[in-house]
Structures are given as structure tokens and as C-alpha cells.
């Protein structure tokens with residue numbers, strides 16, 4: 321199976337988000353970077369499918385040069401090759417991102433074979449547009465299903481499960497297909513030492529975008545929502561606080 | 577007045593009704609429903625009828641919407657920012673090559689280009705953006721608007737799209753029901769554990785307390801990553817969002833990605849060894865100390881008061 325997974329580099333904020341002075345980005349000077357947990361699972365799912373069926377896993381991202389770090393992480397856990405579509409650092413809107421990703425995917429497929437399966441995260445951690453994967457699927461003329469927490473490949477069909485309140489829904493898509501997955505579909509592995517060494521030495525194909533920015537949704541500014549000021553009532557320390565806690569439960573009508 | 581279509585699907589609920597409220601602030605609302613659903617208080621309802629739409633099929637639904645939009649040319653199409661709402665609207669945006677602004681909380685439509693505010697990072701950040709498009713596509717962040725309530729029967733127009741069988745490739749083919757206890761999303765109280773719980777077995781006391789209170793057990797991402805609980809229990813940006821009357825956070829530090837999942841709780845009680853943990857400083861109530869000593873004491877006290885011991 322030829323598998324491709326798309327990931328996006330994002331900062332990992334802690335308890336509070338601080339913005340840059342121009343309010344157009346998160347102040348990431350003291351932060352580490354990551355990808356959405358959904359995308360970590362998309363990488364892992366691709367690797368598991370390759371382990372079961374043979375083939376290759378390619379990871380693809382559009383972002384600044386530093387996105388190299390996220391691609392190498394994917395190689396350290398088992399991806400075979402990595403591709404970076406280099407931007408100048410400004411975030412691209414979903415339409416432009418999808419156009420650039422689809423255009424690179426078409427180039428990669430023209431060099432080799434088509435990807436049987438393209439995996440996305442359900443939504444990016446930062447922008448959360450819920451759409452880049454769907455747009456790419458349309459540009460490639462392939463079926464897509466999102467929100468997937470279970471995946472099986474049976475010959476030329478991918479069987480996908482989506483969690484709903486009462487249980488789950490099952491979808492069957494013909495390959496080649498696109499699937500956007502959610503955290504919980506698997507437990508991603510950690511990098512191994514040989515994996516880290518391989519990632520260090522790996523070559524990351526690094527090309528500028530073939531198509532430019534210009535979608536109809538333009539971000540102007542970020543702001544943090546007003547935070548409610550709460551006064552914390554300390555009910556006590558250690559086990560001695562139990563009666564005060566239970567008084568509170570009673571007061572809230574939860575002791576019936 | 578501009579015409580605004582609100583896609584509500586086949587099961588309009590609270591969140592869909594909030595999308596209608598936003599639609600009303602932008603123009604005259606026409607709901608688009610699947611099958612014989614009707615919505616009181618609107619002038620017009622488009623009832624989309626097609627055999628391929630008898631069960632959820634996002635691609636086919638978007639194709640039907642694209643045909644209706646092409647014929648009627650509304651100023652905007654809106655849906656609820658639910659899993660299905662976002663999915664159908666992204667298909668529609670892709671089909672029409674139009675931008676989609678997802679999970680918006682407010683819109684200023686006084687110019688040709690609309691100025692809007694949407695949520696990022698699962699709700700911990702707001703983005704001001706400009707949307708320029710011939711037909712504006714939006715989804716509405718859940719609980720950012722009040723629900724719509726109206727009376728009077730709308731005029732119902734049946735719309736029969738032409739849908740190619742091939743679009744049934746993305747369609748629900750089977751449903752599996754899983755028996756579940758009290759659901760995380762509807763439980764009045766959620767007893768939730770983080771890294772501080774230390775092990776899968778450590779959750780036994782949280783289960784006990786949840787059972788005594790008729791609540792559910794939740795957890796942080798560290799817990800699901802360690803395999804201590806199923807991801808179904810995870811609260812937060814990439815887990816479930818909940819709004820219980822009381823959220824009891826045991827050994828959870830309060831990272832922003834966890835906080836956005838439970839910030840709608842009416843009251844928060846934090847149990848933590850660290851008095852400076854963000855969960856403690858943002859909570860309404862706190863107990864400082866080791867949860868392994870505190871939780872059993874609470875369980876015993878609840879049992880005693882309930883006369884179970």
C-alpha cells in the first residue's frame with residue numbers, strides 16, 4: 321500500500337496562550353512545537369497499515385522551514401519519506417493550503433503510483449477549519465470520510481468507523497480514498513533510538529509551493545477570550561476536607 | 577433583505593436551532609431539511625427528498641445543497657458547527673470552490689466582505705477574519721448563540737436534486753449500538769482524573785464516587801495516552817466537550833487544551849497536591865493534597881451521609 325499522511329506544525333501552549341505584539345500569532349518563544357494529536361494518530365495508523373500490508377508511508381506538510389522537525393518526528397516513529405512545501409511562515413488559508421497539498425500530491429503520484437490511502441487529522445490543532453482534507457479529496461476526485469476512530473483495509477475497500485453517542489457508524493469507501501482520523505483510533509508509539517538516528521539522517525524533500533495564497537478567508541487578528549476571574553474557595557487540605565466536600569455536594573443537590 | 581439558507585439536516589436539535597438564530601441576524605432564514613422535517617417560525621423550509629439521502633451521506637447532501645444554492649443564489653449558507661455540519665459544509669465549499677469559515681461566534685455583514693470572529697484552538701483563542709465570497713459559507717460554534725424559538729407553520733417546498741449513484745460511496749452502511757452507562761456529555765457530575773491518578777487501577781475510587789453521585793468518569797489526555805482509560809472518556813480539545821453541574825478534577829493540571837473541554841461546567845472542584853496548578857487557581861473550589869487520601873475519605877463520607885454504612 322502507498323500511504324500519505326498530512327500534518328501541520330503548531331505550537332503547544334500550556335495553561336495560557338500569549339500572543340505576539342502584532343496579535344497575528346501565538347508567542348511561541350518559550351514553547352515547543354507539535355502536530356495535532358489527531359495527526360499523530362494519522363501517522364501511526366499509516367505505519368500500522370504498512371506493517372500489515374507492506375508498502376510505504378510518506379508524510380507531507382506545508383509550513384515554515386522549522387516544520388522539518390515534525391516531519392523528522394514522523395520518520396523517527398516509522399514513516400519512510402517526508403516532503404515539505406516551504407512557506408515564508410505566515411499561515412495559509414484552508415483553500416490555498418488544500419490547493420498546494422493537492423498539487424504536490426499530484427506531482428508525487430506522477431513520479432510513481434497513486435497513493436492508495438491519504439490520511440489527514442480531523443482538524444488542525446490551531447486553525448481548526450475542519451476542511452483541508454475534504455478539499456484535497458475533491459481536488460483529487462476521491463472519496464473522503466472524516467471523524468474516523470477505526471480503520472480496516474479489506475482488498476480494495478477501506479472500512480471506517482465513526483463514533484456517535486449510541487455506538488458507531490460504519491462507512492465503506494473504495495480505494496484510492498482519503499480518511500480524516502481522530503485521536504483514539506490508536507495509541508501512537510514513541511520514537512525508538514534507531515528511529516531517531518534514521519530521522520536525523522533522512523533527506524527531507526523541500527520545495528516551494530507550486531500555487532500561491534489567495535483564498536477568500538483571511539485572518540486579520542487573534543485575541544484571547546475574556547477570562548472569568550474566579551475566586552477559589554479552598555475547602556481544606558488532605559482527607560480532613562472530606563466533610564466540607566460532601567457539604568458542597570449536598571448544597572449542589574448531588575446527594576440524592 | 578438577503579436570503580440566508582440554514583442547513584439543519586434530518587434531526588434538528590438545540591445546536592442547529594442556534595445556527596438559525598445567527599441566520600436571523602443576517603437576513604431572512606430558509607431552512608434546508610432532509611425529508612419531512614419542519615421548523616416552526618420560519619417563512620420557508622426546503623425539504624430535500626432523494627432516496628440516496630435516506631441515511632447520512634455527506635457528499636450526496638453537499639451535492640444537493642450545491643444544486644439548490646446554484647438555483648436560488650442565497651447570500652449565505654449556514655450550518656451548525658457539529659461534526660456533520662462542518663463536514664457537509666466543507667464538501668459544499670469544495671464543490672463550489674468557495675471559502676468556508678467554520679465555528680464562528682459573530683458576524684458583521686454590513687459590507688460586501690463580512691467581518692467575523694471564529695474560534696481557534698478548540699475555543700481557547702478567537703480569530704478576527706474577513707470573508708469575501710459570492711455566497712458566504714459559515715458554520716456556527718456550538719453554544720455561541722441562544723436557541724431559536726418561533727411559532728407558525730412555514731411554507732414547505734420540496735426540492736428533488738439529481739444525485740449520481742457514485743456519490744453514495746460515502747454513506748453510512750451500518751450502525752452498531754454499544755451499550756454505555758451514564759454518558760459523559762449528559763452526566764450532571766463528572767469525576768475526572770489526570771496523571772496524578774497514577775494508574776488504571778487508581779481510577780477505581782473515581783468510579784466509586786461517580787457511581788454514588790450518578791455521574792460519569794472523565795480523564796485527561798495523559799491518561800488515554802498511557803492506556804489507563806479509553807479515549808471515549810477524554811475531556812478536552814481533541815476529546816469530548818462537556819458542561820456538567822460539577823466537574824471534579826483529580827490530579828489534572830489544567831492545560832488549556834483540557835480546560836476548553838470542561839470550561840462550560842457550572843462549578844469546578846480541583847483536587848491537587850499543587851496549590852498553584854492552573855486547574856486549582858481557575859477552579860471554584862479546591863482541596864489541596866494527595867487524591868489517593870482525599871477521594872477515599874470523600875467516598876466514605878458520602879456513603880455515611882447516604883446511610884449506606
Ligand SMILES: Cc1cc2nc3c(=O)[nH]c(=O)nc-3n(C[C@H](O)[C@H](O)[C@H](O)COP(=O)(O)OP(=O)(O)OC[C@H]3O[C@@H](n4cnc5c(N)ncnc54)[C@H](O)[C@@H]3O)c2cc1C
Pocket residue numbers: 331332333354355356357445769770771772773795796797798799810811812813814815816826827828829830831832833834837847848849850853865866867868
Ligand atoms: C493540540 C493539543 C490538543 C490536546 N488535547 C487535549 C485534550 O483533549 N485533553 C487533555 O486532557 N489534554 C489535551 N492535550 C494535552 C494537554 O496539553 C496536557 O498535556 C494534558 O492535559 C495534561 O494532563 P494532566 O493534567 O493529566 O497531566 P499533568 O499536566 O502532568 O498534571 C498532573 C497534575 O496532577 C497533580 N498531581 C500529581 N500527583 C498527584 C496526587 N497524588 N494527588 C493530587 N494531585 C496530583 C500535579 O500537581 C499536576 O497538577 C492536548 C495537547 C495539544 C498540544
Ligand SMILES: Nc1ncnc2c1ncn2[C@@H]1O[C@H](COP(=O)(O)O)[C@@H](O)[C@H]1O
Pocket residue numbers: 326327328356358359380381382383414417421439440441442443444445447448449450451452453
Ligand atoms: N499546512 C498544512 N500542511 C499539511 N497538512 C495540513 C496543513 N493544514 C492542515 N492540514 C491537514 O488537514 C487537516 C485538517 O485541517 P483544518 O482544515 O485546518 O482543520 C489537518 O489535521 C492536517 O492533517
